[in-house]
Amino acid sequence: MIIISGATRGIGKAIYESLKPDYKNVIGLSKNGDNKLGIIKCDISNLSSVKSAANEIKKIDKKAYAFINAAGVASMNLALATPEEIIKKIININLVGTIFTSQVFSPFLIRNGKGRIINFSTIAVKLGIKGEAVYVASKAGVEAYGRTLAKELSPFKITVNCIAPGPIKTDLIRGVTDKQIRNITDQQIFNKTMTPNDIVDIVKLLLSEGSKHISGQSLAVGGS
Amino acid sequence: MNDAKNIIKDQIKDLVEDQNLNLSDDTPLIGDGSPLDSMNIVNLCLRLEDIAESRGFSFDWSGETMSKSKSMFKSISDLADELSKQQKSK
Numbered sequence: 001m002i003i004i005s006g007a008t009r010g011i012g013k014a015i016y017e018s019l020k021p022d023y024k025n026v027i028g029l030s031k032n033g034d035n036k037l038g039i040i041k042c043d044i045s046n047l048s049s050v051k052s053a054a055n056e057i058k059k060i061d062k063k064a065y066a067f068i069n070a071a072g073v074a075s076m077n078l079a080l081a082t083p084e085e086i087i088k089k090i091i092n093i094n095l096v097g098t099i100f101t102s103q104v105f106s107p108f109l110i111r112n113g114k115g116r117i118i119n120f121s122t123i124a125v126k127l128g129i130k131g132e133a134v135y136v137a138s139k140a141g142v143e144a145y146g147r148t149l150a151k152e153l154s155p156f157k158i159t160v161n162c163i164a165p166g167p168i169k170t171d172l173i174r175g176v177t178d179k180q181i182r183n184i185t186d187q188q189i190f191n192k193t194m195t196p197n198d199i200v201d202i203v204k205l206l207l208s209e210g211s212k213h214i215s216g217q218s219l220a221v222g223g224s
Numbered sequence: 225m226n227d228a229k230n231i232i233k234d235q236i237k238d239l240v241e242d243q244n245l246n247l248s249d250d251t252p253l254i255g256d257g258s259p260l261d262s263m264n265i266v267n268l269c270l271r272l273e274d275i276a277e278s279r280g281f282s283f284d285w286s287g288e289t290m291s292k293s294k295s296m297f298k299s300i301s302d303l304a305d306e307l308s309k310q311q312k313s314k
Contacts (some may be wrong), residue, residue, distance in 0.1 A: 049284075051284070051286070057284075103286045104286060107266075107273075108271075110266060110267075110270060111270060152262070155263040156263065156266075200240055
């Protein structure tokens with residue numbers, strides 16, 4: 001079984017749909033889920049909601065091979081003028097949500113005897129892009145949390161890694177202009193905008209048996 | 225409560241594969257004197273989850289502090305107390 005948060009939009013949706021044919025149970029989590037069609041309602045920034053989703057999943061199976069945390073939000077704001085509610089929302093969903101879901105879903109992977117946790121960061125953590133201070137801070141936290149979690153879970157044969165994409169054409173960056181996107185991709189090693197399928201390829205790489213000794217890493221898709 | 229203590233002691237002995245291990249109610253589960261490493265504390269909690277489920281309640285150990293002064297892992301007795309408390313509030 002594989003569990004994916006943010007499964008109804010953007011990269012999460014692409015991952016959810018691409019893995020469904022390959023695994024017996026692929027369970028999606030979404031704030032808008034209706035507990036039907038394999039999508040379970042879950043607000044990852046709310047611990048009770050995460051525990052409730054876990055209880056639903058336990059009815060299907062108490063073991064999972066992977067948890068992929070693709071839920072996330074972004075917002076372009078000047079660092080000095082980011083509204084309080086936006087700061088709290090970004091930190092709560094991106095960082096606190098990653099911590100809550102890791103706490104609640106890691107036991108599924110431990111019971112499985114081995115597994116993969118895949119979190120999402122951004123290439124902007126390394127590039128330091130103007131207008132993304134809070135978003136970048138939340139994702140830098142995700143990377144740091146993942147490195148420590150990787151050490152705690154390594155005795156259980158569980159790897160924890162981050163995928164850090166450059167700009168991908170999804171709803172997440174709908175407010176970003178083409179010029180702004182070019183400014184970022186020009187700083188990457190591969191100067192192009194990646195697609196959700198490029199990210200799916202990295203997810204499949206990290207899910208493969210061959211990646212069992214890659215842990216605590218952040219992989220910049222596009223290169224930084 | 226005694227039932228919970230015995231369950232925990234049996235599970236610890238099984239986890240460390242030593243049926244003659246000397247355990248008292250005051251044996252700590254974290255820090256100096258604990259027979260368990262961090263990996264086996266997690267394994268113990270997962271086993272207690274299963275036992276709780278077979279008895280019709282949930283054992284929730286997420287968000288538990290590892291502070292020596294407050295933790296339910298302070299001793300076998302404290303963990304048994306928490307397990308019994310969660311069973312009563314099911």
